Amino acid sequence: MAFPPEKYDPLLMKLPIILGAPFMLFILGLGLEIVAGISKKNNVVHSDIVGASLSLFTIQKLIEADRLIIPNAVLWRELDWMVRMYQPFLVLADGNAKAEQSVLLNYVELGPILTIPRALKYKHRLAFISAITASITYLFQPFTSSVFQIRTIENSGPWEATSLETVALARDIDTLQAFVAGAGYADAAVIHNMTDPKFITGGWAMGRFDVATLQYGVEATNCPINPGGTIEEQVDFRPVMFCVKIESEVKSGNILKLEPLTSAIYENEVINGTQRGRAYNGVVFSNSSNPFIQARADAVRSILPAAIFRNMTVQPGGLDAVFDKPNGVLDATRKIYTQHLSVSAKGIYFQPAQSPLPGTVIQYENRLVVDPFPAHFLASILILTGIGGIIVHVLHRNQRKKLRLSAEPGSIGATMALTARSGFGTLLTPYDGELTMEKRLESLRFGLDKRTGAIIAESDDEGSVGGMVLFKTYTPKTLEPFNGKDGGRILLAINGIVFEVTAGRNFYGPNGMYGNFAGRDASRGMAKQSFDLEMLTPVDQPLDKLEDLQPDEIENMKGWIDHFSNKYIICGKLVENGQA
Numbered sequence: 001m002a003f004p005p006e007k008y009d010p011l012l013m014k015l016p017i018i019l020g021a022p023f024m025l026f027i028l029g030l031g032l033e034i035v036a037g038i039s040k041k042n043n044v045v046h047s048d049i050v051g052a053s054l055s056l057f058t059i060q061k062l063i064e065a066d067r068l069i070i071p072n073a074v075l076w077r078e079l080d081w082m083v084r085m086y087q088p089f090l091v092l093a094d095g096n097a098k099a100e101q102s103v104l105l106n107y108v109e110l111g112p113i114l115t116i117p118r119a120l121k122y123k124h125r126l127a128f129i130s131a132i133t134a135s136i137t138y139l140f141q142p143f144t145s146s147v148f149q150i151r152t153i154e155n156s157g158p159w160e161a162t163s164l165e166t167v168a169l170a171r172d173i174d175t176l177q178a179f180v181a182g183a184g185y186a187d188a189a190v191i192h193n194m195t196d197p198k199f200i201t202g203g204w205a206m207g208r209f210d211v212a213t214l215q216y217g218v219e220a221t222n223c224p225i226n227p228g229g230t231i232e233e234q235v236d237f238r239p240v241m242f243c244v245k246i247e248s249e250v251k252s253g254n255i256l257k258l259e260p261l262t263s264a265i266y267e268n269e270v271i272n273g274t275q276r277g278r279a280y281n282g283v284v285f286s287n288s289s290n291p292f293i294q295a296r297a298d299a300v301r302s303i304l305p306a307a308i309f310r311n312m313t314v315q316p317g318g319l320d321a322v323f324d325k326p327n328g329v330l331d332a333t334r335k336i337y338t339q340h341l342s343v344s345a346k347g348i349y350f351q352p353a354q355s356p357l358p359g360t361v362i363q364y365e366n367r368l369v370v371d372p373f374p375a376h377f378l379a380s381i382l383i384l385t386g387i388g389g390i391i392v393h394v395l396h397r398n399q400r401k402k403l404r405l406s407a408e409p410g411s412i413g414a415t416m417a418l419t420a421r422s423g424f425g426t427l428l429t430p431y432d433g434e435l436t437m438e439k440r441l442e443s444l445r446f447g448l449d450k451r452t453g454a455i456i457a458e459s460d461d462e463g464s465v466g467g468m469v470l471f472k473t474y475t476p477k478t479l480e481p482f483n484g485k486d487g488g489r490i491l492l493a494i495n496g497i498v499f500e501v502t503a504g505r506n507f508y509g510p511n512g513m514y515g516n517f518a519g520r521d522a523s524r525g526m527a528k529q530s531f532d533l534e535m536l537t538p539v540d541q542p543l544d545k546l547e548d549l550q551p552d553e554i555e556n557m558k559g560w561i562d563h564f565s566n567k568y569i570i571c572g573k574l575v576e577n578g579q580a
Helices: 015-042 056-062 065-094 107-122 125-144 177-192 291-313 318-324 328-348 372-400 412-419 434-441 502-508 523-528 551-567
Strands: 148-167 209-211 217-221 244-249 254-260 350-370 445-448 455-458 472-474 491-494 497-500 569-574
Touching: 015 065, 015 350, 015 372, 065 107, 065 125, 065 372, 065 445, 107 125, 125 372, 177 291, 177 328, 291 318, 291 328, 318 328, 328 350, 491 523, 491 551, 491 569, 497 551, 523 551
Parallel strands: 472 569
Antiparallel strands: 148 209, 148 350, 217 244, 217 350, 244 254, 445 455, 491 497, 497 569
């Protein structure tokens, strides 16, 4: 056995860990408050915080609160486990400890939550604070899951689109090709169940336009046409166009929404000039001397009614169901006729031309934001836990300095080593329950031997309770009676440590070769390897200070102490007369 024994100092209780863990919780709480403030001010946590080149998904995962806070919370619970494990030994180190507060106390089994009331009862302040903070860490999980959120934020601002077509009369209107195309598409749409082409939305034909760069959405104002007036007397014309507001998804090219804008009128040859806002009805045309044009007119007049009729026949219930409805024929006619006019309008009312169009860009951006309530609550408990943790472990580290544990407490072997030479274990049996042990040990007070770290028990009697050797303070005068005469106990002291050597009566009893040391301070004799009477100091004199011993003699004495510590029970300490 080495002298003195090495102290048990677990890696988890090293200074960088016990201070680093609560400090990290404090920093996380402070950082969370800062991020919450940024989010409140800007309605966003900027991705520059973690690197603008990362994708939004990667950013979310990198700053996900769970991955930052929960590992530190788990580490803090481990540190709390160590604080609770050490608490009974710290009480023992102070000495004069009751059994229920020391050798029978098991904060580890109780867990952090049940430790709180017990530590409060026994005034174990560090264990109490540590258990509270460890219990609070179980609140981290629900709050960290709701701190950071991905929200879609709508931002709008002025934008300029480019019109690729302008409202103007096509130069080949008289050929009626656009009307034939419109009628043909309407007919084909019925046969093949097709929808409107991409440039048609809600019955409106749109001119092509473009923007400088792709965004999530864009609103652009297209050219208007006079919406008012009566039906034109001339059969070739009828109003069909109005000023509209266009909302387009540029990534797909689809028109999303149209809104009439009657307040804006633009100069163009459709609204102004000879046309005067009149629109072709697209069905009835003036007779033409050109046989091809006349054939197209006749085709339109026959295709479109046929498409309307075919549309009614394919409706659920057939023609009878359509005619039974109040507006069945009107609805079927309106659908096909509107589609025909829309497709035709694309070919007769637009001409290529580039011009700027004022618009509004709407950007839908996924942004990382902080929910203020869980953020502030979580930041508060992180900061409080960090501050409390630093205080607890600074004080706890100072308290552990007075401990001298040679092995990790908790194992059966470590328990046996701590109590093997103490003797009080003889009062207990393997089948004793907790209440029985409390009753058997209630009259004892426990402590730790400052030199070896062994658990010792003290009593106010002469050193024995129920045949159990207890730790007691002796003076040279009170030690002398324990010399083994008349079959009594045999004690001797070496360098202030009192040993129970009754088991070695053959050596230390009245007739033993070391009998002179029984009931006396044997320090000088052990150091000088001499058993003569002159090695003993009279019991009415002060204790031998051993100041004249040589280094090798001191080593001899230490060797005897090691030998006696391994073989016999340490039952007390030796002090000057009058100090016990």
